Amino acid sequence: MKKFVPVYEGELRKHSIQVPRCISECSGIRIFGRRIKSLVFSTDVAIIKNINADAVIAVYPFTPQPAITQAILSVSEVPVFAGVGGGLTNGQRSASIAAYAEHQGAFGLVCNTFITEEAIRAIKETVEIPLVYTVVSEQADVAGKLAAGVDFLNVSGAARTPEIVAHIREQFPEVPIIATGGPTDDTIRATIEAGANAITYTPPTSAELFSESMRKYRGRFA
Numbered sequence: 001m002k003k004f005v006p007v008y009e010g011e012l013r014k015h016s017i018q019v020p021r022c023i024s025e026c027s028g029i030r031i032f033g034r035r036i037k038s039l040v041f042s043t044d045v046a047i048i049k050n051i052n053a054d055a056v057i058a059v060y061p062f063t064p065q066p067a068i069t070q071a072i073l074s075v076s077e078v079p080v081f082a083g084v085g086g087g088l089t090n091g092q093r094s095a096s097i098a099a100y101a102e103h104q105g106a107f108g109l110v111c112n113t114f115i116t117e118e119a120i121r122a123i124k125e126t127v128e129i130p131l132v133y134t135v136v137s138e139q140a141d142v143a144g145k146l147a148a149g150v151d152f153l154n155v156s157g158a159a160r161t162p163e164i165v166a167h168i169r170e171q172f173p174e175v176p177i178i179a180t181g182g183p184t185d186d187t188i189r190a191t192i193e194a195g196a197n198a199i200t201y202t203p204p205t206s207a208e209l210f211s212e213s214m215r216k217y218r219g220r221f222a
Contacts, residue, residue: 016050017209022185023199026192028054029152029176031108031130034079039178039200043068045075047203057154057178057200059083059110059134064097070104079107081132084123086112095122102127110154113140117148124149132178138167146175155179155196162187162194169195 019038028037040053043060058072058080069082082101085094098109108130109123115133123131130151135142137157153175157164165179179196181188188199 016052017047017203019051019053019201020181020185020188022188022192023181023201025189026199027197029178029197031079036079037198039081039198041180041200041202043072044206045071046206048072049075049077051203053078053201054198055079055081055107057081057110059112063089064094064101066097066100066104069101069106073105080105081108081110082106084109084111084131086115086119086134090114090116091119092122094119095126098123098131099126102129108132108152110134111150113137115145117144120145120148120150135164135168138164142168142172146172152176152178154200156200162190165191165194165196 019040023038026037028035036054038053039055039057040048040051041057042048043058048056055078056072056076058069060083064083064085073080084098084101089097094111094115101109106129109127110132111134113134113136120131131149132152132154133145133150134154134156142153153168155161155164155168155177161180161182165177168175168177177196178198178200179191181191181199181201191199
């Protein structure tokens with residue numbers, strides 16, 4: 001029997017971004033007593049403040065910077081998973097960034113696919129919060145990274161994400177998997193059916209949202 005869920009939105013906040021409802025079909029991952037099914041992939045504080053995702057995954061193509069992590073943590077009302085490197089940044093520096101992020105209040109850490117196993121061990125010797133390893137191909141040494149101390153996997157394989165998730169799930173039936181869901185309900189469901197426990201959602205950018213608003217505003221003068 002489907003449960004009735006009462007809803008309250010208000011006049012202003014009902015214009016916030018909603019993650020696709022089909023994400024609720026995944027199992028979620030319970031971390032420190034909190035169940036997480038959806039993670040917004042963004043570092044835009046305006047987006048982060050105005051979306052209903054269960055958590056934030058904050059990674060970006062620069063060396064991790066505590067000031068950026070702090071800015072995101074200061075506005076987020078949900079747990080934040082902060083990037084600690086693996087590509088440009090690695091080794092002891094990643095471990096130091098991880099410790100600082102935990103002290104700032106990060107809920108979890110995310111490392112790039114090229115992080116070394118030595119860096120993983122150093123991070124896990126330093127922090128208690130979970131470490132998430134990003135997988136972009138079936139060729140990644142998932143077993144080695146799990147053995148080094150990685151707690152969860154984050155599969156980001158573009159259109160091949162469901163296949164990569166299924167490949168990992170066959171080898172590791174119980175490992176927690178976060179994965180990109182893609183642009184439609186069908187692609188999200190395919191990823192969940194392949195074995196993903198939680199889904200990352202990439203929202204429209206502020207520029208895209210503003211463009212739509214401006215189009216409507218201009219239409220009033222037509």
